[in-house]
Amino acid sequence: MRLENKVAIITGGGSGMGEAAVELFAKQGAKVIATDINLEAVEAVVAKINENGGEAIAIKHNVAAKADWDEVIAKTIEAYGKIDILINNAGISVSKDFMEQTEEDFAKGFAVNTNSVMFGMQAAIPHMEQNGGGSIVNVSSIAGLVGMSGAGVYTASKGAVRAITKAAAVDYGKKNIRVNSIHPGYIVTPMSKEYMESDQFRPYFLSQIALPELGKAIEVANAMLFLASDEANHISGIELPVDGGVTAK
Numbered sequence: 123m124r125l126e127n128k129v130a131i132i133t134g135g136g137s138g139m140g141e142a143a144v145e146l147f148a149k150q151g152a153k154v155i156a157t158d159i160n161l162e163a164v165e166a167v168v169a170k171i172n173e174n175g176g177e178a179i180a181i182k183h184n185v186a187a188k189a190d191w192d193e194v195i196a197k198t199i200e201a202y203g204k205i206d207i208l209i210n211n212a213g214i215s216v217s218k219d220f221m222e223q224t225e226e227d228f229a230k231g232f233a234v235n236t237n238s239v240m241f242g243m244q245a246a247i248p249h250m251e252q253n254g255g256g257s258i259v260n261v262s263s264i265a266g267l268v269g270m271s272g273a274g275v276y277t278a279s280k281g282a283v284r285a286i287t288k289a290a291a292v293d294y295g296k297k298n299i300r301v302n303s304i305h306p307g308y309i310v311t312p313m314s315k316e317y318m319e320s321d322q323f324r325p326y327f328l329s330q331i332a333l334p335e336l337g338k339a340i341e342v343a344n345a346m347l348f349l350a351s352d353e354a355n356h357i358s359g360i361e362l363p364v365d366g367g368v369t370a371k
């Protein structure tokens with residue numbers, strides 16, 4: 123198993139890519155702390171894992187609240203004594219015409235998509251240092267690499283995730299803490315399926331992708347697994363698109 127004896131915190135574990143990652147990491151032997159603002163959803167994911175012989179704990183967590191992070195870290199240390207992996211996955215979509223985006227949209231988009239990533243890293247890194255190292259994977263977006271129409275706030279918030287990932291990789295590399303970002307493209311999840319599976323927009327998304335199909339949550343989770351695992355021991359500070367070739371253009 124690729125994550126044997128590892129302790130992994132995964133945010134947004136109740137749906138989409140986070141759910142796929144919680145299941146995959148548990149299958150690969152990790153003890154998973156799955157968090158989500160939607161406790162019922164993440165409890166259901168965790169219950170399935172524990173029924174099938176895996177090990178996971180569900181915690182209610184608003185990633186935008188620093189105090190919630192302290193609680194998640196404290197519970198993780200209490201349960202397992204260490205943190206090896208942090209997957210900052212939780213995020214929200216903010217789509218609006220450029221001129222209609224408000225101060226409130228900015229505040230919310232940054233709080234959930236960006237501040238959360240900083241809070242999580244600040245909370246986990248001291249424990250990773252104590253433990254001799256760790257791996258952090260921050261989920262950005264192709265919107266953090268290229269401009270996306272109708273998503274100015276989202277693009278800015280995810281671009282900041284890309285940049286803060288590199289800053290942390292540089293600051294903590296000598297402590298053996300690896301920090302990388304993943305940039306999903308058009309992935310069908312509860313967040314996106316209303317658009318991606320609609321007759322109106324699906325042909326557009328498909329036209330943007332080099333590969334034949336839209337992405338699946340498990341395909342992003344597989345990339346998270348690789349970067350989190352010891353197989354990626356010499357990889358830090360990278361931005362990995364999982365986008366079927368959208369950004370190859």
Ligand SMILES: NC(=O)c1ccc[n+]([C@@H]2O[C@H](COP(=O)([O-])OP(=O)(O)OC[C@H]3O[C@@H](n4cnc5c(N)ncnc54)[C@H](O)[C@@H]3O)[C@@H](O)[C@H]2O)c1
Nearest residue numbers: 134136137138139159184185212213263306309311313314
């Ligand atoms: N779906 C895509 O095509 C796509 C593309 C690029 C990037 N992303 C990014 O991937 C990540 C996962 O997206 P997804 O498509 O799986 O979405 P999703 O909506 O299916 O799942 C996101 C989960 O995060 C949780 N969440 C939302 N706000 C939260 C908060 N404040 N605190 C804690 N949990 C919170 C939700 O309850 C949900 O369970 C997000 O960061 C998203 O921006 C998605």
